[in-house]
Amino acid sequence: MSRARWRGVGGALLGLLLFGVGILVAALLVRTYTLPSSQVSWQGPGVAEVKFTPDERQLLKRALIGALRIPTVSFSEEEQNVTALAELGEYIRRVFPRVFSSSIIKHEVVAEYSHLFAVQGSDLSLKPYMILAHLDVVPAPPEGWDVPPFSGEERDGYIYGRGALDNKCCVIGALQALDLLLKRGYKPKRSFYIGLGHDEEVSGHKGAMKVVEKLQSRGVKLLFVIDEGLAVVEGVLHGVKKPVALIGTTEKGSITLNLTVNQPPGHSSMPPAETSIGILAAAVSRLERNPMPNMFGEGPDAFMFEKLAGEFAFPLNVMMANLWLFSPIISRVLEQKPSSNAIVRTTTAITIFNAGVKANVIPHIARATVNFRLHPAQTVDEVLDIVRNTVNDERVEISVLDSFNPLPISPHDESNFGYQTLQKTIHSVFSAAPVAPGICIGNTDSRHFVNLTDSIYRFSPFKLKAEDLSRIHGLNERISVEGLEQLTQFYYQLIQNADFDKVPVAHRATHEL
Ligand SMILES: CCCCCCCC/C=C\CCCCCCCC(=O)NCC(=O)O
């Protein structure tokens, strides 16, 4: 072929390539700017705000501080500080006498330390809903804390203490909101329950599960359940500056395993080539070095990013809106940080490791506890298969302490009363923050409510910055005084918003190019 002819073919191919690239870019942009926006506004009347008096502000703070000083620690299903749980029960009676004496509220203690409040609405034709929170906390050894973890100390606008975020703030906020509504003469139309579990941190088998049994025996069905969970996150999603509210519409599954190695004990002067500690350490190390597969996009995880695509800065907005093309890249980026890694895969955490009694004794038994949180696209059986293959050592005995599959996905469409009511309340309280459904990475008492409703939402009504994530179950757990008021405001307005009998109608904003 002549050189001129080659040039002609080359030019045509280049033209074709540029045309293809042009079409692809146009398709990406069209998808980016035609996705439904997460920005919505609301039709119809709003509801009253709290408008705290100075006295009420003080009382709210004091109420939480007092609760944080009672060490309601759950160590295990068998070991809970029940004296403290009983004391906290007495404490809420003392702090919220109006709630306990109201003629429209029936209070009952369930399984000794959990509490169930049934608030009777004026319109019994409306289906009731449920607000959940829990009274127990995880242990907090004082090392590393700036203040004693059970002091409830207030410093620079923050109240510190184990349970400040998880989850005594919600216990106090929900009761305080109800108390203030009663004080202002508000009469709810729709009946609702407030359930306060006492063993959420160790399963909810004694508290939340018994509450469910009680309600089931009475034939109760719920319109929706709201419990702790995701939150209004700020600076947590890479590339999104403004606060966004994430509502957990599902919750990861969980498996807790004991790995045990049993080897002959003996004198440390004649050690075998491998000890029970060495064998076990190698096994858990294999589990850590071989994370479960990245399953981004195989469950509902991608939906959250797609929904929030418009909130990301360029070029992330184009990538999030076009996960069909970019999800391999995005999934790799997400696995770099523990908080987003938890969204894309089943996580593996070695949480307890025990062996040895003396420096000159070869240990007999070594045992480790490993906790997995299951991605919604994986099952308990699938994860157990992977674990056995990874450990791959017959000397390591694997026993399942507890396991459950990921929870069903709750509806989050425009016709769902619970989701839309939450969204409307979030908008009002958190300056119109965009709202998206997400996967709750921790477990909650609400998982026991699946037979009472299909609409379970895990949302803690406070703002969390990236640096706050490590405070949950970690050091220096704290909530700002402003955050505590906002949270109380949230429940105050939620209870009123739930009194409408129709689903709130949202107007979706259009994207601006
Ligand atoms: C792409 C990044 C998304 C990151 C989303 C992280 C948002 C973090 C928000 C809240 C923290 C999650 C706490 C969940 C509640 C945990 C309740 C609990 O402790 N339950 C007991 C247990 O899980 O063991």
Ligand SMILES: [Zn+2]
């Ligand atoms: Zn919790």
Ligand SMILES: [Zn+2]
């Ligand atoms: Zn917790």
